[in-house]
Amino acid sequence: MPLELPRVEWATILPETILVVGAMLILLGGALLRRRLPAWVWTVASIIIAAGAMVSAWDLWRRVSHNHQGGAHTAIANAVVVDGFSVYFALLTCGAVILAALMADSYLRRERLNAPEFHVLMLLSASGALLMAAANDLIVIFLGLEVLSIALYVLAGFAQRRAVSREAAMKYFVLGAFSSAIFLYGVALAYGATGSTNLGEIAAFLRASVSTHAVLLGAFAFLIVGLGFKIAAVPFHMWTPDVYQGSPTPVTGFMAAVAKAAGFAALLRIFFSTFGTHRLDWQPLIWALAVLSILVGSVLAVVQTDVKRMLAYSSISHAGYILIGLQAATVRGLAGSLFYLLAYTFMVLGSFGIVTLVARDGDARTGLDAYRGLGQRRPGLALVFTVLLLAQAGVPLTSGFLAKFYVISAAVEAHSYALAIIAMLAAVIAAFFYLRVIVVMYMAGDEADTADADPIRVPFGAGLSLAVSVVATVIIGTILAGPAFDFARHASILRL
Amino acid sequence: MAQYLPLLAMLILATVFAGGSFLASGLLAPKRPTLAKAAPYECGIVPDREPAERFPVRFYLVAMIFIIFDIEIIFLYPWAVIFRQLKGFGIFEMVLFTVAVFVSLVYLLANGALDWGPAKRLMATPTVDPAGARDPRRTSSSTVRRIGPTGKEAA
Amino acid sequence: MNAFDHWALSGAVFIPILGAVLLAFVPKRLEVEIKAVALLTTVVTAGVGVYLLAHFDYDKTHQLQYAVDRSWIDVISSRYHIGLDGISLPMLALSMFISVLCIVYSWDHFPEPHNPKAFLILLLVLETGMNGTFVAQDLILFFVFFELVLLPMYFMIGVWGGPNRQYASIKFFLVTLFGSALMILSFLALYFKVTLPDGSHTFDIVKLASVHGAGIAHGAQLLIFGGLFIGFAIKVPMFPFHTWLPDAHTEAPTVGSVILAAILLKLGTYGFIRIAIPILPEAAKSWAPWIGVLAVIGIIYGALGCLAQRDMKRLIAFSSIAHMGFVMLGISTLTTYGINAAIFGMVAHGLITGMLFFLAGSIQERFHTRELDRLGGLLLQAPRMGWILGFCAMASLGLPGLAGFWGEFPAILSTYSPAVGLNLALFRTFMVIASIGTVLAAGYLLWMLQRVAFGTVKAEFEHEHIHDMHGPEYLAWTPILVLIVLLGVVPGIVFRVTDKPVQKVTVAHVEQRRSVVTGQTAVGQP
Secondary structure, eight states, X not given: OOOOOOOOOGGGGHHHHHHHXXXXXXXXXXXXXXXXXXXXXXXXXXXXXXXHHHHHHHHHHXXXXXXXXXXXXXXXXXXXXXXXXXXHHHHHHHHHHHHHHHHHHHHHHHTTOOHHXXXXXXXXXHHHHHHHHHBOBHHHHHHHHHHHHHHHHHHXXXXXXXXXXXXXXXXXXXXXXXXXXXXXXXXXHHHHHHXXXXXXXXXXXXXXXXXOOHHHHHHHHHHHHHXXXXXXXXXXXXXXXXXXXXXXXXHHHHIIIIIHHHHHHHHIIIIIIXXXXXXXXXXXXHHHHHHHHHHHHXXXXXXOOBHHHHHHHHHHHHHHHHHHHHHHTSHHHHHHHXXXXXXXXXXXXXXXXXXXXXXXXXXXXXXXXGXXXXXXXXXXXXXXXXXXXXXXXXXXXXXXXXXXXXXXXXXXXTTOXXXXXXXXXXXXXXXXXXXXXXXXXXXXXXXXXXXXXXXXXXXXXXXXXXXXXXXXXXXXXXXXXXXXXXXXXXXXXXXO | OGGGHHHHHHHHHHHHHHHHHHHHHHHHSOOOOOHHHHSOOSTTOOOOSOOOOOOOHHHHHHHHHHHHHHXXXXXXXXXXXXXXXXXXXXXXXXXXXXXXXXXXXHHHHHTTTTOOSSOOOSSSSOOOOOTTSSOTTOOHHHHSOOBOTTSSBOO | OOXXXXXXXXXXXXXXXXXXXXXXXXXXXXXXXXXHHHHHHHHHHHHHHHHHHHTOOTTOTTSOEEEEXXXXXXXXXXXEEEEXXXXXXXXXXXXXXXXXXXXXXXXXXXXXXXOHHHHHHHHHHHHHHHXXXXXXXXXXXXXXXXXXXXXXXXXXXXXXXXXXXXXXXXXXXXXXXXXXXXHHHHHHHHHXXXXXXXXXXXXXXXXXXXXXXXXXXXXXXXXXXXXXXXXXXXXXXXXXXXXXXXXXXXXXXXXXXXHXXXXXXXXXXXXXXXXXXXXXXXXXXXXXXXXXXXXXXXXXXXXXXXXTOOBHHHHHHHHHHHHHHHHHHHHHTTSHHHHHHHHHXXXXXXXXXXXXXXXXXXXXXXXXXXXXXXXXXXXXXXXXXXXXXXXXXXXXXTOTTSHHHHHHHHHHHHTTSOOXXXXXXXXXXXXXXXXXXXXXXXXXXXXXXXXXXXXXXXXXXXXXXXXXXXXXXXXXXXXXXXXXXXXXHOTHHHHHHHHHHHHHHTHHHHHHHHHHHHHHHHHHOO
């Protein structure tokens, strides 16, 4: 029996390849030359690799966007799809890697952790995220999910000497493995219901069949639950606060940005594009997830006294907002979710960057008290944090406002008025806890005890990362709003 | 759903068999425990202490490394059966896979994962060092008292 | 239209924020330079404003002048559309004018914790937000400026405010944000629900207003108007959404209070006139009685609230609620007459109450208290300030010949004949109640004047030297006082500008009136 061998178009998975090969090179280099090279070398290497992946993704983007329909195509036995959507996530993820690497540079030295391994894990994790966004097959999505998650489990426990970090890794691992299994079960049910794991074939099958089989409903439910864990949507969010709080802070930022983006990439591709014909069956589920995430995330964030934990809850509510775009299941909704993810990536990386710097030695000072009087001691840092928090609250002239505006306009367009109203009112609740941090920074007295003993330092790399985040947040919200929207909209050309 | 019926039947049969076995042995087997029967079997030698519960963590490390190579072998077998049909593609894919495993082996070796023998630091990183614990005034000359052959402190 | 005309309005909006950016680069210790740059910025902005006033075509006040309409965020069809008409003009002028005076006033007494650099940056950002709101002709642009105002004011109250500043600032921010959240939803609903004749959707206020909400079911119109109503009513603030105002005013630094009273409250009423009423005239008609009810409740409640206050600033804050009640009452009649009165009332209240807050700030600075029980005999210790307080109290209670009169009296009068279709008896009842409100206003203002200015000096301040007015105060206050008199004597300068555009706002109701009239004649003919 002759075997049918797939043709491997390497160009289509060049970004992933660059990340993986780069990660291996760093691993080798780190093993052999660790003692001879200074730590910043690994940061630079990591950034170069991510930038290389970005350039190759950009090249794909040009090819995809040049001829609208013909540009997007599947490759490698239909297992991988190259379209604006996948390239968008590739660019986003690589950008997040660069920012996180810059932030981690000084952090790793401060906490005396192994630099090469950190960067290797981050690059591998990113390659998994890219694969998830580019996958055209449920099995490939699962592979991407595992590559992403396993690297993150290790990263969460990277500060092995701190018990909370170990605890975070353990929790994340157990619950993550659990959710992966559920996802896989969903894949199995989808296969049972449609006869294929290939998204294109599933979509074709569903177009032909009108009725909804109970097994297919089961597949919807399991896939939503499995991915719901990854994006930290309520009620699958239980792990989020503990893991976000316990992980090394740059890892938290990376995790919040990349893992969530990848989860959404899979969710959008599977549900919006593949199961789009059966949207009436899954929309109510997403509706409930969105409402619960927004409300629970916002309300529980209000009672937190630890900034890192508060940001974890706020990231849960952000997931809810991004789900609004999916719930609308329109082109506007999809573009809205994509734009939200773009804005969110910068906001969340920047915010956790600040937390990294303020926490100082041992990642210890993440409580609200550590921010007391920051406006007097480090006005620049306080200003950056203020802008990022206001952006998260959705104040105009920041990317956060346009992001919220866009998804909510999608909800209004889709006549989901109740969802739109709940989301806007929850935004007011959310504004409260962001404001509380700002109040502490500017309006409460100075942090008297440790103000001088252990000053907050802003190393170059971290400063650069923060500057990029905050500038992007403001620019996307004002001058570059148009191009950024176009970027997100072109990314939504889904080929199926 | 009808095609899943055999699966269901299988599931039920498996449950019944497993449960039945336990139940049957619990009900039917004679139970006359003696001290000798309850003792762990150690080739006829009477154990004089409880078996060790904790292994050095290194055992686990070796076990995991073993599993990685085990999996590589498992991959290689089916590949070897049809590698002629796979042609260049098969060779290439397997080379990729082997390189990946090789790189991790190099990493492990470089970090001393397979260094046996008396305690050698796995990683060249400092151990727990809470801020302030390492006082610069604490040196071997300041903390160790040197005493001469007479047992008195050297002047 | 020459090139400068094209840029002038954008300049009026963005020069302040450019000044703020410039200020950010001036080192903190160069205080005089910082103040100079800030003052210069506002003066230049006001200069542009003078140019705008001078070259404004006063025969076509109903048309947008200096209009700029460029694409901004295409994807959400939001455009950078600004323009100036007779409704915007007085508000824009007021905003620029007050901004200059605020910087002059605060020249050498910045509130604690000093830091003039940050304070002035916020003030300039605030001015951009205010100016922008008054000229924006696109709902999204309007919303962005509307929200932009919120932040500097939040920081002003929160950092430079009184002892309870954290509570007041967060309350101010959250309550307003709550309104904004509903407002933006209404904007979105308008976008998706209103279809222009050419089949497109838009956020453009002018285009939306030209179709009068055609194509939206009445029920949906009511809901959309409800969202707008809550958004604007919180800003005004109308009873029962007013609770943030006394706290914010009490805690805010003097300049913050002045801007809050003079400009920020007007954003709400301006929103009603610019957006809510012209775009959804039908819904406005259904809502009008309710707005009227809340307005008269506000008038009475505000006045009674004033009589119960022991803190001078809090008293003025409650008087704001009452005065804005008159403005909303004028608006609720949906007549050209009433809305003209409302706009005049906005300007007058901006000047008079702004001035009262200046005075309250100066008094607090001298006596370190605003408690009415501890104050007294201001006329003895600082006669000029005392007389100005008396003058402002008179203006505020609506003495004919001063600006306050022309806001209050026509507003009451307009309720005698509200727009066709509104319940005549109900509105005439409003008229009666509002008239009682004016009596109460006289009551609390004179009571305040009596306790602060008249009588003898309280023992604790007897031997203290109280400095009468000083330089910056003369400079900052004289123009306001002059304007109060000027507008009181020649109110036509405002009415002339606002009349035509207001007719455009109420045109939907006039058309209805015509159709009703022709309908009657049609019935009568056979």
